[in-house]
Amino acid sequence: MGRPRNADREANGDPREMILKSARAEVEKHGILGLRVAEVAANAHYSVSIIYRYFGDRDGLLAQVLGDLYEEILDRTAKRLVSSLPATGPLTVDQLLALAPKPSDAYTNPDLKLRLQILAVAATNPALEARLKTIAQARFKLLKEWSASTVARLPEGQVYDERIFFIVIVNQLLYYNTLLGDDAVTDDEYYQFLKDKVTKI
Amino acid sequence: MGRPRNADREANGDPREMILKSARAEVEKHGILGLRVAEVAANAHYSVSIIYRYFGDRDGLLAQVLGDLYEEILDRTAKRLVSSLPATGPLTVDQLLALAPKPSDAYTNPDLKLRLQILAVAATNPALEARLKTIAQARFKLLKEWSASTVARLPEGQVYDERIFFIVIVNQLLYYNTLLGDDAVTDDEYYQFLKDKVTKI
Numbered sequence: 401m402g403r404p405r406n407a408d409r410e411a412n413g414d415p416r417e418m419i420l421k422s423a424r425a426e427v428e429k430h431g432i433l434g435l436r437v438a439e440v441a442a443n444a445h446y447s448v449s450i451i452y453r454y455f456g457d458r459d460g461l462l463a464q465v466l467g468d469l470y471e472e473i474l475d476r477t478a479k480r481l482v483s484s485l486p487a488t489g490p491l492t493v494d495q496l497l498a499l500a501p502k503p504s505d506a507y508t509n510p511d512l513k514l515r516l517q518i519l520a521v522a523a524t525n526p527a528l529e530a531r532l533k534t535i536a537q538a539r540f541k542l543l544k545e546w547s548a549s550t551v552a553r554l555p556e557g558q559v560y561d562e563r564i565f566f567i568v569i570v571n572q573l574l575y576y577n578t579l580l581g582d583d584a585v586t587d588d589e590y591y592q593f594l595k596d597k598v599t600k601i
Numbered sequence: 602m603g604r605p606r607n608a609d610r611e612a613n614g615d616p617r618e619m620i621l622k623s624a625r626a627e628v629e630k631h632g633i634l635g636l637r638v639a640e641v642a643a644n645a646h647y648s649v650s651i652i653y654r655y656f657g658d659r660d661g662l663l664a665q666v667l668g669d670l671y672e673e674i675l676d677r678t679a680k681r682l683v684s685s686l687p688a689t690g691p692l693t694v695d696q697l698l699a700l701a702p703k704p705s706d707a708y709t710n711p712d713l714k715l716r717l718q719i720l721a722v723a724a725t726n727p728a729l730e731a732r733l734k735t736i737a738q739a740r741f742k743l744l745k746e747w748s749a750s751t752v753a754r755l756p757e758g759q760v761y762d763e764r765i766f767f768i769v770i771v772n773q774l775l776y777y778n779t780l781l782g783d784d785a786v787t788d789d790e791y792y793q794f795l796k797d798k799v800t801k802i
Contacts, residue, residue, distance in 0.1 A: 431725045433634055513724045519776055520721030523714045524632045529780070536780040544784075563794050567786050573774045575720055579730070579737040583745075585768050593764050600801045 416454050418444045423465045432517040435462060456527075463527035466518045470532060473511045473518075474539050481546070491553040493560060497594050500565070502587045506574040516575050540570075564598040617655050619645045624666045633718040636663065657728075664728035667719045671733060674712045674719075675740050682747065692754040694761060698795050701766070703788045707775040717776050741771075765799040 422444035426435050437458050441448045455461040481499050485491065506512050522529040544566070551560050577584045585593070623645035627636050638659050642649045656662040682700050686692065707713050723730040745767070752761050778785045786794070 433722060433725060516717075516724055517721045519774070520718045521634060522780075523717055523776055524634060533780045533782065536777070537782045537784060540781055540784045561797075566784075567791065567794050568769055568773070570781075571773050571775055571777050571786075572769070573720070573777075574772055575724055576737070576772050576774075579723075579734045580741055580771075581734065581738045583738060583741045583767075585772075590768065593768055596762075596802060597798050601797060 415446055415450055419451055423461055459525045459527055463531050466521055466528055467531035470518050471535055500569050503574050503577050503585055503590050504587050506578045516573050559599050561598050561601050616651055620652055624662055660726045660728055664732050667729055668732035671719050672736055701770050704775050704778050704786050704791050705788050707779045717774050760800050762799050762802050765795055
């Protein structure tokens with residue numbers, strides 16, 4: 401399952417990269433849950449046995465493709481967080497809370513459904529789960545450092561309970577909320593809730 | 602896709618029920634994400650075309666099987682909630698919070714992974730999503746009634762912010778927490794967090 405050396409490469413490109421590109425296209429077309437190894441092979445112009453040689457099995461291929469996708473989702477999120485705040489100077493609680501995902505994002509932001517599906521696959525794919533653990537723990541460290549540096553820019557004496565981010569928001573998948581009809585929490589209610597909770601300990 | 606009338610039944614049982622039973626066995630053996638219609642058909646001793654006749658397509662079959670599973674998960678949860686509390690008499694905040702799923706449940710309770718997978722499938726299966734909406738909204742109504750009746754049994758003047766249940770807990774999928782290693786929130790930390798937040802508004 402290691403990365404192939406140059407000697408393995410064929411004239412028309414690195415098979416490993418071609419297979420990953422084909423798998424990515426399949427995921428984009430049919431969704432994560434419907435990925436078929438035979439289709440990935442056909443579209444990459446390789447045999448299924450080549451896929452098994454590089455990735456072990458379907459789970460190994462999914463671990464690589466979905467792990468990559470997960471990192472990209474987190475990259476987009478991190479970029480959004482950083483670019484949404486002024487680089488220096490004082491901050492308010494409202495500015496920090498505005499960075500939390502909104503309930504309405506679950507209707508419109510495809511990353512939210514992607515994350516849900518990647519986690520669901522990981523729960524039954526040990527190779528993907530292991531990869532996500534590595535990714536999640538590295539990112540969590542960065543999130544803690546970033547949070548500490550932004551909280552330091554709040555007004556002196558401002559109560560700010562970081563557990564709202566580290567416990568609630570990282571574990572919150574707001575897709576379920578979209579099923580609740582009139583009982584779904586609205587963006588305004590959610591924001592008010594977070595504000596109530598983050599400013600008291 | 603309607604339920605077949607008696608006239609449709611065969612000597613060895615209702616095909617629809619036999620197919621559902623076979624699909625359920627497949628889900629138990631291979632997990633939700635790997636369900637194959639051909640296997641379901643073979644094990645039920647019917648042809649694939651009979652499955653399509655009763656359920657339309659693979660998504661229709663999944664909508665029925667996973668919708669049923671989801672209802673059963675909620676039934677188990679509701680039963681556990683009701684049986685964990687004395688039927689009458691005063692209650693404490695601690696007794697109510699003890700009903701919330703614990704982070705460690707994500708390592709041990711298979712229902713938590715099942716729920717994650719059912720939601721992931723629903724996000725790309727409109728028939729299942731529609732069914733879950735009906736289920737979720739009916740159950741949410743019951744949850745609100747049950748919550749109101751238990752909160753009424755707390756001591757006079759006790760602050761109790763029901764949003765902790767209606768916003769945080771219903772949307773919290775603690776599987777992600779299991780990926781976080783040393784940064785994962787522990788049961789004690791989670792419980793203390795919920796208590797801090799539920800007793801202040």
